[in-house]
Amino acid sequence: MAFQAPVRHPSARATSGAARAGGEAPAPSPLRRAGWPRALLWSLIGGGLGFGLVICLRAISGLELFQTDMTGYPHVVVPAITAPLGFLYGLGCFDYWLRWARGAALPGDEHAEHGADTWRDYLRFNTDHKVIGVQYLVTTFVFFFIGGALAMGIRAELAQPGAQIVGPGTYNGLFSVHAALMIFVFVIPVFAGIANYVLPLMLGAPDMAFPRLNALSFWLLPFAGLMFLVSFLVPGGAFDAGWTGYAPLSTGAPLGQSFFNLGVQFAGASSIMAALNFLVTILTMRAPGMTMWRMPLLAWANLATSILVVGATPFIAGVQFMVLFDRLLHTNFFQAAFGGDVLSYQHIFWFYSHPAVYIMMLPGFGIISEVVSTHARKPIFGYRLMALSLIGIVVLSYSVWAHHMFVSGMFSWLRVPMMLTSVLIAVPTGIKIFSWLATLFLGVVQTRNAALLFALGFICSFVVGGISGVMVALVPIDIYVTDSYFIVAHIHYVLFAGSVFTIFAGIYHWFPKITGRMYDARLGRLHFWLTFVGTWGTFAPMHWLGMQGMPRRVVDYADQFADWNLVVSIFGFVLGAAQLIFLYNAIVSWRFGPRAPANPWRGRTIEWLVPSPPPRFNFDAIPRVVGGPYDFGTGTPHALMSGDDGYDGAQASQRAGERQAAGRVPEATKG
Numbered sequence: 001m002a003f004q005a006p007v008r009h010p011s012a013r014a015t016s017g018a019a020r021a022g023g024e025a026p027a028p029s030p031l032r033r034a035g036w037p038r039a040l041l042w043s044l045i046g047g048g049l050g051f052g053l054v055i056c057l058r059a060i061s062g063l064e065l066f067q068t069d070m071t072g073y074p075h076v077v078v079p080a081i082t083a084p085l086g087f088l089y090g091l092g093c094f095d096y097w098l099r100w101a102r103g104a105a106l107p108g109d110e111h112a113e114h115g116a117d118t119w120r121d122y123l124r125f126n127t128d129h130k131v132i133g134v135q136y137l138v139t140t141f142v143f144f145f146i147g148g149a150l151a152m153g154i155r156a157e158l159a160q161p162g163a164q165i166v167g168p169g170t171y172n173g174l175f176s177v178h179a180a181l182m183i184f185v186f187v188i189p190v191f192a193g194i195a196n197y198v199l200p201l202m203l204g205a206p207d208m209a210f211p212r213l214n215a216l217s218f219w220l221l222p223f224a225g226l227m228f229l230v231s232f233l234v235p236g237g238a239f240d241a242g243w244t245g246y247a248p249l250s251t252g253a254p255l256g257q258s259f260f261n262l263g264v265q266f267a268g269a270s271s272i273m274a275a276l277n278f279l280v281t282i283l284t285m286r287a288p289g290m291t292m293w294r295m296p297l298l299a300w301a302n303l304a305t306s307i308l309v310v311g312a313t314p315f316i317a318g319v320q321f322m323v324l325f326d327r328l329l330h331t332n333f334f335q336a337a338f339g340g341d342v343l344s345y346q347h348i349f350w351f352y353s354h355p356a357v358y359i360m361m362l363p364g365f366g367i368i369s370e371v372v373s374t375h376a377r378k379p380i381f382g383y384r385l386m387a388l389s390l391i392g393i394v395v396l397s398y399s400v401w402a403h404h405m406f407v408s409g410m411f412s413w414l415r416v417p418m419m420l421t422s423v424l425i426a427v428p429t430g431i432k433i434f435s436w437l438a439t440l441f442l443g444v445v446q447t448r449n450a451a452l453l454f455a456l457g458f459i460c461s462f463v464v465g466g467i468s469g470v471m472v473a474l475v476p477i478d479i480y481v482t483d484s485y486f487i488v489a490h491i492h493y494v495l496f497a498g499s500v501f502t503i504f505a506g507i508y509h510w511f512p513k514i515t516g517r518m519y520d521a522r523l524g525r526l527h528f529w530l531t532f533v534g535t536w537g538t539f540a541p542m543h544w545l546g547m548q549g550m551p552r553r554v555v556d557y558a559d560q561f562a563d564w565n566l567v568v569s570i571f572g573f574v575l576g577a578a579q580l581i582f583l584y585n586a587i588v589s590w591r592f593g594p595r596a597p598a599n600p601w602r603g604r605t606i607e608w609l610v611p612s613p614p615p616r617f618n619f620d621a622i623p624r625v626v627g628g629p630y631d632f633g634t635g636t637p638h639a640l641m642s643g644d645d646g647y648d649g650a651q652a653s654q655r656a657g658e659r660q661a662a663g664r665v666p667e668a669t670k671g
Contacts, residue, residue, distance in 0.1 A: 034092025046086020204287025
């Protein structure tokens, strides 16, 4: 018997629990029903409870009711935690779990929160992985454009020497918030958005393993970005210690730094929840016949990324809590005058943050593998070695953190082993570059496709970032260029010319599947070429500025650097303007673009075997995988769908049932 997706009438979301059970009780009032009215009410209640708790505890302790020291303001910091939790409760993020925990009757319609009938459903708590994927993508791109606007402010200030627009304090806040937004609420979570939409389809699963946890992981994310932005409005201005937040600079910074600490906690919790969900989904919910060696490389990449997230993210969460405790409770973890260890912050931070570089890269490697193979019409060269190199990067990434600290005053004997491992980790990355080039060799390469253009732009640009990465891993070179614009150039070649190029490749590749519409190919190509030229024109000269001695994170600089900074700023504005073309193309094509066929790129993986956009529960019957995902030209399909010759629906359902009975497959619509 084939798997049959649950059927849900569009009006099911509006019915009450009693109505679902057959009664005629009226729907509860908006303030009692999960949704935005209740969420706003409970955010006020949560904030009030947090404020009242602080005031009561300080009154009981005989302290002044309001502490307004530069690092204090507990009556602001605590409500900044409790108000978002109240909002999440009011939105309905915890309703199902709380009802289960207290033994109350569960909703009669398990799928009332699943799927979207109108645009309003994208603003609600929703358990459909496709809806959550779109929520992630739209939200992260909002923060991308805000972060980009801050970058334009930075480049406007640096176009000429001297104070042009802002002073040093505001400038420090601009680049700190810019970096935090781009890293914590764009690059890392946008990959989760792409994977949320694509991976269950690619694996032949009806949904993610834990749909409600999946929805909660998204709704935590906007609060991270809001924390970073709200810091501009608090006394003392935005946090100004950079995205690294080094102690003791951060422990004595104004109130805005506490909002950075809290924003990282929300982003980190979101990331860990999503990673756990991906791990369980990939390991237990693959379609019958999909062995590990038949998984697409996007699945391998997200498996490796999820291992990194689960293993590394608790470290940055812990160290930000330690800074927050130093600021509010005077615990002195990082205050040398009181016995604290200043360098321990950097060790803990970079033990997360260098694996985080690969958290921001590995999903992109998977995307490039899908795009290159599909659009070159060739099997991935060295598929198994590509998969194993992903795992190799995971293992090695935990052994390279201290190359960020060669001039920090750490033990000198630690430099050499960290230098060796930092150079060694370039080997599995080089394997991927070689494999992509070998796949493209003699392939049917169509450079009119924006996805493939961004993939090609990524390969040639990321090589530059990789080479400069090997350079700064070498102790003598790193000592020379540390804290110079050479480091700014390196990180942007890795994270913009690297990660962001792969993100755009993925967006263009799966845009027809997500929206059901085709994008304007001419605007896509224009977007690529302006982005490519803008990227190289902006970041390549920074290498030369750094080698000549221009320091980073400064609002003013010597006159000798003026000409190149003007060039960098001009190309920076070209790069920024190019993203407006993407925004226009995405919005207009999503609404008015030509209808997309199910498989416009003639891809082989399972997501291309369902309509565009996919049905609510993905499949009418479980696919059966019979071949590899990249066997172009062999005549062997990757998967058989219901109705295909040779498809045995009873066997597929039986095997899926056996796996679920054995505890390997969680119920996708109940988590």
